Amino acid sequence: MKIVTWNINGVRARLGNLLHWLQESAPDIACLQEIKTVDEQFPRAEIEALGYHVETHGQKGFNGVAILSKLRFDEVNRGLPGDESDEQARFIEGVFSTDKGVLRVVSLYLPNGNPIDDDRKFPYKLSWMARLEAWATGRLALEEPLVLAGDYNVIPEPIDAKNPQNWLGDALFQPETRQAFRRLVNLGFTEAVRATTDAPGTYTFWDYQAGAWQKDNGIRIDHLLLSPEAANFFGSATIEKHVRAWEKPSDHVPVAVNLTVGAV
């Protein structure tokens, strides 16, 4: 089973790319972030025509996440628990049945947090990460295969940036950010890309600005975290870097993981 995360940066602006990619990459489950649309305007019919079930948690203009799946959804949960006043659409969980039992997959879009001296943005990021850790702690107690896929807006280590010194003042690379990410992983998750390779130059995002793609000035911020039960089925992770060279690309590329579970 191939599970992929991709920050698509506007699903309506990227529909041609998305449809082409779905046919080329053929994910069983695709977790999208930054769909930037309300549910009613999500291009559901075109995606369903390729054989996918579609569940969205959209928002006007910003954010928004979705899960596309060849498997039927047994259950869908929208929104990260822990703050009833949080109206930003950044989290959706799908529950599926496989030949090895239940499988839970989350598509998450962790807050960017910039600028760090803003009185709301960075604290919101850190509180969201604390809520995610609390939620994940509860899910891990179920001892089920769980994949936490998404745009974490976290550069975990210096090796995950071409020019780490350029990110020292950025919310994505603050010590508190990196520590919160390590705390989450250390609950017992396997970070699929890092478990596959330690090679420098392993990036998932290249800014549109200043020729970042042409200079390979990238960062690795899209991650797939596997619960112990999911890691038992873990094969390898792949970054579909070539998608960044397409016409009208997203600034992120798809990141895939293969699990040795099948449809029922």
Place this chain on the structure above:
DNA sequence: ATGGTTGGTAGCCAA
């Protein structure tokens, strides 16, 4: 060091 680009929206903001 600065400025550079894109999407959604109609506020320039968020990234």
